Structure formats: C-alpha cells, structure tokens
Amino acid sequence: MDLALATALPAIPDDNAPVPGTLQITGSVLRPMALSLDALRAYPATTSTPFDLRCYTTQRFIRAVEPYRGVLLTDLLNAAGLRCEAHGDFKRMVFLAIGHDGYAVPFTWHELFNTPVGLQAMVAYECGGAPLAEADGAPLLFSGADLVPAPRHLKRLARIDARVLAP
Ligand SMILES: Nc1nc2c(c(=O)[nH]1)N[C@H]1C(S)=C(S)[C@@H](COP(=O)(O)O)O[C@H]1N2
Ligand SMILES: [Mo]
Numbered sequence: 154m155d156l157a158l159a160t161a162l163p164a165i166p167d168d169n170a171p172v173p174g175t176l177q178i179t180g181s182v183l184r185p186m187a188l189s190l191d192a193l194r195a196y197p198a199t200t201s202t203p204f205d206l207r208c209y210t211t212q213r214f215i216r217a218v219e220p221y222r223g224v225l226l227t228d229l230l231n232a233a234g235l236r237c238e239a240h241g242d243f244k245r246m247v248f249l250a251i252g253h254d255g256y257a258v259p260f261t262w263h264e265l266f267n268t269p270v271g272l273q274a275m276v277a278y279e280c281g282g283a284p285l286a287e288a289d290g291a292p293l294l295f296s297g298a299d300l301v302p303a304p305r306h307l308k309r310l311a312r313i314d315a316r317v318l319a320p
Contacts, residue, residue, distance in 0.1 A: 174190060174292070175189055175311075176188045176193070176229075176276065176310055176311065176312070177311065177313070178233040178312075178315075179313070179314050179315070181235065181242070181246065181315040181316060182234055182236050182315050183233065183234030183235070184233050185233065186229075190291055193276060194278060196224040196225075196229070197228060198222050198224065199222070199223060199224065199225050199275055200220050200221065200222050201220050201221040201223075201275065202220060202297070203218060203220055204218055204297070205302075206218050206302055207302060208301075209303055209304045218280065219280050220280070221275065221277035221279065221280050221293070221295055222277065223275040223276050223277035223278055223279065223292075224275060224276050225271070225274065226260065226271070226276060226294075226313070227266060227271050227274070229276065229313070230265070233315075236315070243266075244262060245317050245318045245319075246262040246316065246317050246318070247261050247315075248315055249314045250294050250313050251311055252309050252310060253311045254309070258294075258304060258305050258307060260296075273296065273297030273298045274296045275295055276293070276310060277291070277292065278292055278293075287309065290308030290309055292310050293306070293309070294310045
C-alpha cells in the first residue's frame with residue numbers, strides 16, 4: 154500500500170492490542186475475554202491475608218502488604234472455559250500471566266486446579282479496603298501460597314494466555 158495513503162487512513166482498531174487496565178484471557182480457551190477492573194468486580198470476591206512482599210533474587214524485604222480483594226484465577230479460567238482439542242489436553246496446560254511490561258510468569262493447570270496454590274491465586278483490584286489504581290499495579294496478580302511472593306506478584310497484569318505444551 155502507498156505509505157502516504159496508509160498514514161492518512163484512520164487507525165484501525167486492533168482486537169489484539171492491549172487496552173490499559175484491561176485483562177485479556179487468550180489462547181486455548183472457549184471464550185476469550187477482555188475484562189476491565191469493573192468487570193472483575195462482578196465475579197465472586199476472595200480476600201488474601203496480609204503478607205510481606207519479598208524479592209526472590211535478593212531475598213530483600215520490600216514492604217508489608219494489606220489484604221487484597223480480588224477474583225480467583227480459577228474462577229476467571231472457568232468462565233473462559235479451557236479448550237481441550239485432544240483428550241486430557243488440560244493436563245499439559247500452562248497459563249502464562251503477562252504484565253504490561255512483558256514480565257511473565259506461568260502457572261500449571263495442576264497447581265491451580267489440583268493443589269492449594271489455586272485457592273490463593275488471585276487477580277486483585279483492592280488492597281486494605283481501598284481500590285487499586287493502575288499506578289498501584291491494578292489489575293494485580295498475587296499467588297498467596299508462594300513461599301516468596303514477589304516473583305508471582307505481578308503488577309499491571311495484561312493477559313493470561315492458556316497454552317497446551319507439546320510433549
Ligand atoms: N509487571 C511486573 N511485575 C513485577 C515485576 C516486573 O518486572 N514487572 N517484578 C517482580 C519482582 S522480581 C519484584 S522483586 C517485585 C518488585 O516489587 P515493587 O516494584 O513493587 O517494589 O515486583 C514483581 N512484579
Ligand atoms: Mo524480584
């Protein structure tokens with residue numbers, strides 16, 4: 154296409170472009186979703202216990218964090234519905250949580266749906282009774298069962314991508 158013409162055209166909305174503050178659920182799911190903070194509030198709420206945020210790499214104490222309120226990752230994944238093309242695909246499924254900055258951490262289907270990790274893995278929109286703003290890291294992924302919380306304490310979660318690993 155002629156470059157001058159292309160630049161004169163109005164911007165075409167890109168369905169895959171991340172919308173700030175919106176969490177997308179993509180990949181091997183039946184119903185891909187784009188959830189605003191308000192949409193997250195419509196799901197059943199779960200609350201975390203207070204904890205000390207600590208970096209795994211340096212073991213440095215960062216700060217004490219008040220209880221979060223948010224939605225369980227498993228509730229969001231169940232709402233999107235896992236797409237299994239072959240029998241038992243879910244057992245090779247991983248969920249990559251990706252931040253606005255490209256920082257990314259995985260969960261396996263096993264730990265979320267078949268260990269206590271899943272009972273405390275949440276997407277938070279509130280902390281200590283006050284709403285979290287985007288500048289505070291909302292929507293914020295928190296894995297409450299992790300021994301050292303910072304690696305999977307992911308600020309500004311933009312996407313959860315369900316992937317079936319190849320053997
Ligand atoms: N989006 C995003 N979240 C992230 C990271 C990151 O690089 N990007 N780093 C993690 C790590 S390794 C640490 S130690 C903490 C740092 O927390 P702070 O930036 O709130 O002090 O954020 C965690 N969450
Ligand atoms: Mo860290």
